[in-house]
Amino acid sequence: MASAAGNGAGAAALMVAASILALAAGGSAQLQYGFYRGKCNGTDVEAVVQSIVRARFARENPIVAYLLRMQFHECAVNGCDGGLLIDGPGTEKTAPPNLSVKGYDVIAAIKAELERRCPGVVSCSDIQILATRDAVALAGGASYSVRTGRRDRRRSLASDVKLPSPEFTxxxxxxxxxxxxxxxxxxxxxxxxxxxxxxxxxxxxxxxxxxxxxxxxxxxxxxxxxxxxxxxxxxxxxxxxxxxxxxxxxxxxxxxxxxxxxxxxxxxxxxxxxxxxxxxxxxxxxxxxxxxxxxxxxxxxxxxxxxxxxSEVKVLTGTQGEVRKVCNRFN
Ligand code: HEM
Incomplete structure (x- = not known):
């Protein structure tokens, strides 16, 4: 009896795990190349991101390092969901490993320009991924395509931040x-x-x-x-x-x-x-x-x-989360 109940619980846990996995896969499966094409009043969203990153890179090369590190600290904590960008007491940004993360201002500048052109369309989480992609190419890396359609999560807690130690084997x-x-x-x-x-x-x-x-x-x-x-x-x-x-x-x-x-x-x-x-x-x-x-x-x-x-770890898509109006505050 006890073992049957145990098996039942085990099977349930497996099913829950499987559905969580399916959900996770479901999110990234809904990402698309060129998701914003035709959605921003005639503006080429990816071109706007690229031009702002290019201008910043020209004056401040280390922006490539800031954005790469930001992508890691963003995506490794509850997925690539913009959670790191939120201001306020107790948010991800305030966790010790994030205190030296930089580059938030370039994300805010891109967001402001895109909001001016098409309000409420382009998510902060997509801007992070597109901007990093563009900076990598400017710094001698390859140009590569990324899928978009991420949505921003309404959660950002310092207590969720569990990043690896620099002493890791x-x-x-x-x-x-x-x-x-x-x-x-x-x-x-x-x-x-x-x-x-x-x-x-x-x-x-x-x-x-x-x-x-x-x-x-x-x-x-x-x-x-x-x-x-x-x-x-x-x-x-x-x-x-x-x-x-x-x-x-x-x-x-x-x-x-x-x-x-x-x-x-x-x-x-x-x-x-x-x-x-x-x-x-x-x-x-x-x-x-x-x-x-x-x-x-x-x-x-x-x-x-x-x-x-x-960049596709645990993303939100479709009607999940929201598209923030500004990246450092929930709507
Ligand atoms: C085991 C994994 C990792 C550990 C323990 C780690 C740890 C660190 C530490 C301690 C720093 C110095 C931070 C400071 O002094 O302010 C750093 C910087 C950096 N990390 Fe990592 N990191 C890891 C993985 C990654 C990954 C996956 C990426 C991006 C894909 C990344 C990108 C960077 C970049 C670009 C910098 C330089 C940032 C700057 O110049 O402002 N790291 N990392």
Missing amino acids: AAQTVAYFGGLGLSAFDSALLLGAHTVGATRCSAIKSSRLYKYGGRPGATDPGMDPSYAFLYKNNVCPNVPSSDNNVVFLDDQWSALKVDNHYYKNLQKKRGVLACDQNLYKDGSTSSIVDLLAKDNGLFTSLFPKALVKL
């Missing part, structure tokens, strides 16, 4: 992305976003330079000694005032270019965050790193595919 990183429906290959490709942008010394001072493994004075042996020397003596000296000094995630000359140089650095133990370097420690991901390090064309063509998969 490769297995933890792969498991994390697995939870979003992405593969080990996708995980290694997505961390390739660290080919652009920067962090601060505080992210590596204790974990890698001065207190590796919790041992005072210890430096991560997994870091190229010449880079460790450079960081310790130049960029991130062991004084509190260096905490906010900038550390490029890829070599400085390549830090604004979407290319495979990040993987070449991992092969040389020059990954900046522990989670980056760990991709080359673990057999299951190190072969992927080798593959991507040797062929920039391969990285350039596959990186967008992983971004597209990320």
Whole structure:
């Protein structure tokens, strides 16, 4: 009896899980290429997004890093639903890992222009995905198509924000992305976003330079000694005032270019965050790193595919959610 009830409960849980999966698939299945064609009073929505991103990129190249990171922090928390954009106490934006996310103003500028041309039509969540796509192409990555038709969620809670730790092992990183429906290959490709942008010394001072493994004075042996020397003596000296000094995630000359140089650095133990370097420690991901390090064309063509998969995680479509009037407030 007890076991029959147990089986019943198990079957029900499976059905619920299956329907949740179907719903999730249903959302992304309703996305379409060119969803906004003919819906914005003669305006080419994607062209408007592109022109604003292009103008911003011309004055501020790092916008590509801001938007890529924003796409990740957006899509990994309840899906690509605009939840990160909401202002106010206790929203996703206020969660510690999101405090250093930037680029909200470019999303707001695009939204304002599109609202002027066709009010209530283009969602903030689609603007995020289109803008990131355009910035990647401007920074040397491939041009790629994305499907649109996402809707904005009426939920944004800091307590929902569970983002990965920069100290993650490769297995933890792969498991994390697995939870979003992405593969080990996708995980290694997505961390390739660290080919652009920067962090601060505080992210590596204790974990890698001065207190590796919790041992005072210890430096991560997994870091190229010449880079460790450079960081310790130049960029991130062991004084509190260096905490906010900038550390490029890829070599400085390549830090604004979407290319495979990040993987070449991992092969040389020059990954900046522990989670980056760990991709080359673990057999299951190190072969992927080798593959991507040797062929920039391969990285350039596959990186967008992983971004597209990320951009379709748990989207709302159809009559779900809403199309916000402004991106930082629910309607
Ligand atoms: C295990 C997964 C990941 C971890 C632990 C991680 C962690 C971090 C950390 C700690 C920073 C530095 C933030 C700061 O100092 O303000 C950073 C920056 C960045 N991350 Fe990630 N990240 C991960 C995956 C991703 C993914 C999937 C993307 C995009 C597809 C991404 C894009 C970026 C970019 C572009 C920056 C630089 C931002 C800037 O310059 O403002 N990251 N990441």
